Amino acid sequence: MLSILIPVFNYNVLPLVKEVAKQCDTIGINFEILCQDDASDSHKTTLNAEIDLLPNCSFFKNETNLGRGKNINSLAQKAIYDWLLILDCDTFPAQNNFIKKYIDIISDLKNNILFGGIIYENKKPHKEQFLRWFYGNKRETRSLLTSNLVVKKDIFIQFPFDESITRYGYEDLCFFSVLKANHFKVLRIENPTFHLNLETSKVFLNKTQIALENLVFLYDSDKILKEESKIITSFELLKKLRLISFSAYLFKNNRSKIEKNLLSQKPSLFLFDLYKLGYFCNLKKSS
Numbered sequence: 001m002l003s004i005l006i007p008v009f010n011y012n013v014l015p016l017v018k019e020v021a022k023q024c025d026t027i028g029i030n031f032e033i034l035c036q037d038d039a040s041d042s043h044k045t046t047l048n049a050e051i052d053l054l055p056n057c058s059f060f061k062n063e064t065n066l067g068r069g070k071n072i073n074s075l076a077q078k079a080i081y082d083w084l085l086i087l088d089c090d091t092f093p094a095q096n097n098f099i100k101k102y103i104d105i106i107s108d109l110k111n112n113i114l115f116g117g118i119i120y121e122n123k124k125p126h127k128e129q130f131l132r133w134f135y136g137n138k139r140e141t142r143s144l145l146t147s148n149l150v151v152k153k154d155i156f157i158q159f160p161f162d163e164s165i166t167r168y169g170y171e172d173l174c175f176f177s178v179l180k181a182n183h184f185k186v187l188r189i190e191n192p193t194f195h196l197n198l199e200t201s202k203v204f205l206n207k208t209q210i211a212l213e214n215l216v217f218l219y220d221s222d223k224i225l226k227e228e229s230k231i232i233t234s235f236e237l238l239k240k241l242r243l244i245s246f247s248a249y250l251f252k253n254n255r256s257k258i259e260k261n262l263l264s265q266k267p268s269l270f271l272f273d274l275y276k277l278g279y280f281c282n283l284k285k286s287s
Contacts, residue, residue: 013089019092086146231276
């Protein structure tokens with residue numbers, strides 16, 4: 001029936017596994033939960049090893065870091081059931097009928113891909129985590145992501161994550177781009193998980209920079225269409241207007257001021273958009 005795949009990195013995933021397993025047991029379905037740590041160096045791995053003691057649950061550990069996409073691909077190859085549920089390790093079902101909702105739909109479904117959504121807790125986090133929480137609430141809750149995604153196994157095996165993407169960022173965009181090119185549609189339903197793990201604003205900003213380096217790679221490799229990224233669409237417009245060098249210059253001269261705002265308790269998402277576009281222009285100019 002259902003194989004639940006959870007890629008793990010530096011996170012205690014045991015509470016998530018216990019909750020999902022309990023929900024599966026409650027409705028009496030055949031299931032397995034496969035967790036795979038991506039070579040993280042953390043004491044939490046010891047906690048996660050307890051997963052092997054739970055019925056229908058397995059915990060694996062990679063000797064070398066594969067990256068999120070390749071890690072999930074590896075889990076999918078291990079899966080024994082026809083349906084896959086992909087969950088990030090730092091999520092948690094918002095409702096106690098989370099699994100039942102998916103099972104009810106896939107039991108009578110023409111769509112082979114479902115996305116349940118991501119939400120954030122209403123309570124404001126510590127001030128050093130504010131950017132991640134604010135961005136998540138305003139943008140990620142409206143985005144299409146591969147966390148909390150149900151997909152038929154045969155489709156995923158045929159169209160897996162691009163394994164050339166080994167660093168953080170935009171693997172979801174590339175994955176959905178391939179599905180769209182092959183005429184698959186993703187059905188979005190209201191069955192969300194909470195995103196629990198909030199990085200500090202500094203860490204999130206650094207991860208954003210790494211993600212933009214990934215986006216340059218995807219753009220240069222023609223792995224995504226420009227229409228699928230607002231950053232690339234804006235970059236193409238600036239390119240036509242011959243404003244790339246000027247935009248990169250403005251970014252360099254205003255970077256520290258924008259970062260000061262983004263690391264504050266009142267970050268501007270408009271400035272964040274300009275920051276990402278400017279960073280992308282600077283990367284392209286340098287290359």
